[in-house]
Amino acid sequence: MIPPDATLYEILTGPVLWGTFIIFGVGVVLRVLLYVKGLDWKIDRVTYGVNTSYGVKGAIKSVFSWLIPFGTRNWRANPVMTTAVFVFHFGLLFTPVFLLAHNMMLTERWGFSLWTISESFADYLTIAVLISAVYMVLRRIALPEVRIITTFYDYLILLIAVAPFVTGFMARYQFSDYQFWLLAHIISGEIMLIAIPFTKLSHFVLFFCSRAQLGMDFGIKRGGMKGNKQLTW
Amino acid sequence: MPQGILCNNRPVNSKERIMELMGDAGGKKYYKEMETLDVSHDDLGALIKKTCKSRIRTWLEICNHCGLCADSCFFYLTNNKDPKQTPSYKIQSTLGELVRRKGKVDAAFMINAMDTAWGKCTCCNRCGLYCPHGIDMGAMFSYLRGLLFSQGFVPYELKIGSGMHRVYRGQMDVTTEDWVDTCEWMADEYGVDYPGLEIPIDKPNADIIYTLNAREPKFYPEDVAEMAILFQMAGENWTVPSVGWEETSLTMFAGDWEGCKMQVETVYDAIERLKPKRMVVTECGHAYRGTVVEGPYYAGLESGKTPIETLHYVEWVAEALREGKIKIDPAKKIKEPVTIQDACNYVRNGGLEKCTREIASYLCEEVIEMEPHGEHAFCCGGGGGLNGLARYGPERKIGFKNKRDQVLATGCKFVLTPCHNCWDAIRDMEEAYHIGIKWSFLKPLLIKAAIMPDHMKLKEE
Numbered sequence: 159m160i161p162p163d164a165t166l167y168e169i170l171t172g173p174v175l176w177g178t179f180i181i182f183g184v185g186v187v188l189r190v191l192l193y194v195k196g197l198d199w200k201i202d203r204v205t206y207g208v209n210t211s212y213g214v215k216g217a218i219k220s221v222f223s224w225l226i227p228f229g230t231r232n233w234r235a236n237p238v239m240t241t242a243v244f245v246f247h248f249g250l251l252f253t254p255v256f257l258l259a260h261n262m263m264l265t266e267r268w269g270f271s272l273w274t275i276s277e278s279f280a281d282y283l284t285i286a287v288l289i290s291a292v293y294m295v296l297r298r299i300a301l302p303e304v305r306i307i308t309t310f311y312d313y314l315i316l317l318i319a320v321a322p323f324v325t326g327f328m329a330r331y332q333f334s335d336y337q338f339w340l341l342a343h344i345i346s347g348e349i350m351l352i353a354i355p356f357t358k359l360s361h362f363v364l365f366f367c368s369r370a371q372l373g374m375d376f377g378i379k380r381g382g383m384k385g386n387k388q389l390t391w
Numbered sequence: 392m393p394q395g396i397l398c399n400n401r402p403v404n405s406k407e408r409i410m411e412l413m414g415d416a417g418g419k420k421y422y423k424e425m426e427t428l429d430v431s432h433d434d435l436g437a438l439i440k441k442t443c444k445s446r447i448r449t450w451l452e453i454c455n456h457c458g459l460c461a462d463s464c465f466f467y468l469t470n471n472k473d474p475k476q477t478p479s480y481k482i483q484s485t486l487g488e489l490v491r492r493k494g495k496v497d498a499a500f501m502i503n504a505m506d507t508a509w510g511k512c513t514c515c516n517r518c519g520l521y522c523p524h525g526i527d528m529g530a531m532f533s534y535l536r537g538l539l540f541s542q543g544f545v546p547y548e549l550k551i552g553s554g555m556h557r558v559y560r561g562q563m564d565v566t567t568e569d570w571v572d573t574c575e576w577m578a579d580e581y582g583v584d585y586p587g588l589e590i591p592i593d594k595p596n597a598d599i600i601y602t603l604n605a606r607e608p609k610f611y612p613e614d615v616a617e618m619a620i621l622f623q624m625a626g627e628n629w630t631v632p633s634v635g636w637e638e639t640s641l642t643m644f645a646g647d648w649e650g651c652k653m654q655v656e657t658v659y660d661a662i663e664r665l666k667p668k669r670m671v672v673t674e675c676g677h678a679y680r681g682t683v684v685e686g687p688y689y690a691g692l693e694s695g696k697t698p699i700e701t702l703h704y705v706e707w708v709a710e711a712l713r714e715g716k717i718k719i720d721p722a723k724k725i726k727e728p729v730t731i732q733d734a735c736n737y738v739r740n741g742g743l744e745k746c747t748r749e750i751a752s753y754l755c756e757e758v759i760e761m762e763p764h765g766e767h768a769f770c771c772g773g774g775g776g777l778n779g780l781a782r783y784g785p786e787r788k789i790g791f792k793n794k795r796d797q798v799l800a801t802g803c804k805f806v807l808t809p810c811h812n813c814w815d816a817i818r819d820m821e822e823a824y825h826i827g828i829k830w831s832f833l834k835p836l837l838i839k840a841a842i843m844p845d846h847m848k849l850k851e852e
């Protein structure tokens with residue numbers, strides 16, 4: 159199905175998409191490299207380069223404990239938020255990659271596709287992402303300890319992250335102007351990818367960096383070398 | 392006023408300046424001067440540029456303002472969940488702002504940052520365990536303290552404390568002569584009951600070099616005697632250095648990075664001079680943190696370790712009990728249920744949670760744990776230097792409620808406090824809330840319950 163407005167569509171899914179992928183890819187790699195380059199054993203007071211095996215153990219435990227739903231004390235202490243966070247992130251990462259429509263494009267362009275999920279499952283994931291997002295917004299407004307640190311930027315980031323889902327959903331169900339929603343979907347998806355290296359969405363990779371760093375800190379300096387004891391997060 | 396007479400950005404490096412500061416009882420004039428103290432935007436900006444690297448910058452940037460760290464902080468919990476006590480808020484509104492403005496702030500901003508860094512945070516690092524992104528606000532507050540110190544915005548008592556370390560290489564004005572005298576005096580006095588009691592000073596090549604907290608010789612000399620009795624009981628070949636015996640570091644609490652280095656190098660020099668095999672440090676948490684955990688970094692040791700293996704006192708006691716060097720008389724075990732106060736500085740930040748439990752298994756009939764405990768234990772309420780800061784007395788008293796309730800929930804009337812700061816905090820908590828508890832270091836309890844070896848028994852007349 160080729161939209162009548164073919165040129166814009168072609169540009170957006172052609173050169174602009176390529177540019178987006180490059181900015182995103184180079185951007186996240188740079189963020190990681192710059193992070194690592196900025197680590198300083200003297201200032202951070204962690205001997206990253208010595209006693210490294212302890213650090214690696216600590217880093218792995220730190221990252222994985224937090225990647226597992228309810229894997230840490232604080233995840234368990236906040237069951238609703240934890241569910242929302244995991245559903246949100248799972249949906250955000252999983253849906254676009256394995257979406258049938260996206261993979262059809264892959265086949266069309268390059269003749270291959272990944273394993274795909276059913277369209278109805280994608281719908282459920284989309285709805286779950288949107289519900290989680292609404293919950294997170296309400297939580298920001300309702301809880302004083304969250305409200306006080308919330309800024310406009312936090313809402314903007316959330317908007318950037320969910321916009322591709324809202325627009326994609328609208329396009330799929332063709333509630334109104336399909337062309338409009340399709341283009342909005344592509345643009346919002348590209349905005350999200352470009353925003354990752356430049357905004358707080360950089361936690362896409364910096365989460366792993368920061369978690370690994372603190373894991374190394376505990377693994378090397380703060381007790382990890384005492385009888386090879388690992389901190390329980 | 393650019394720089395005050397008492398309050399200024401110059402570290403205290405002379406006895407005269409210590410005396411001058413101490414003359415200003417309670418720091419009234421000191422804090423008054425602080426209100427108009429100049430902030431050097433250039434110096435502060437340059438310091439931030441040089442020292443605020445990717446670790447902290449990333450922490451400040453990726454904090455997603457989720458507030459999941461709020462409940463981890465005892466200040467938040469005890470201040471009726473005041474949102475202004477959320478760790479993320481506390482750090483973003485101080486260090487975060489300071490970094491964003493590249494140091495271009497005024498005295499009022501710095502004073503608020505000081506009141507937050509010392510009066511609303513004990514650098515217990517508990518929140519760091521609860522942040523999904525691995526953001527350690529305690530580590531950031533201790534960094535912020537360094538920035539504040541560089542411009543002279545440091546609580547009065549810690550300005551003096553840092554000066555003490557710089558002048559006396561100890562947190563109090565205990566000279567080498569005072570220290571050696573105290574050792575001799577204690578050996579004599581306690582030698583009556585423990586024949587042959589010795590405190591070997593500067594003995595080369597000993598198995599153990601012992602280092603301690605200046606409060607012990609200054610105010611609690613019996614603690615010095617007790618450590619001697621226990622080492623002798625255990626048959627250890629040990630010594631204390633005449634110089635370099637101070638393990639604590641108020642410079643660390645003060646954010647005086649240069650002073651931290653000076654202090655810890657005195658201890659490492661003593662090790663170098665006397666060539667002992669291992670070091671044992673007293674029942675103090677921040678001393679262990681300052682000299683053993685962070686110390687090697689202050690001194691620039693690339694191994695990240697002290698020059699020789701170092702044991703915290705609880706490690707040594709656990710080992711001595713395990714190896715039968717000290718034997719407990721089962722009849723003299725503590726009968727009443729006991730709870731253990733875990734010091735953040737050697738438990739969460741030092742991995743020594745098991746040692747105290749092992750000791751308690753020999754010494755106590757019953758232990759009832761506080762919840763949470765171990766790595767997840769709450770600060771006693773007096774860490775990070777807070778115990779000694781008059782300006783934040785009211786904040787501290789409110790913070791104690793958390794530990795009070797934790798102790799009450801165990802039903803225990805006896806708290807083991809193998810840490811000077813915890814010991815003080817539990818004492819002051821009892822004084823404030825009268826919950827009818829006792830608390831103690833390990834040394835006196837061990838001496839009371841131990842079986843006296845033959846070589847230390849009084850000869851029958």
Ligand code: SF4
Nearest residue numbers: 454455457458460522
């Ligand atoms: S838990 Fe971590 S990410 Fe969330 S507000 Fe606190 S510091 Fe920021």
Ligand code: SF4
Nearest residue numbers: 464512513516518529
């Ligand atoms: S380090 Fe401790 S006292 Fe400071 S903000 Fe975190 S939990 Fe609160």
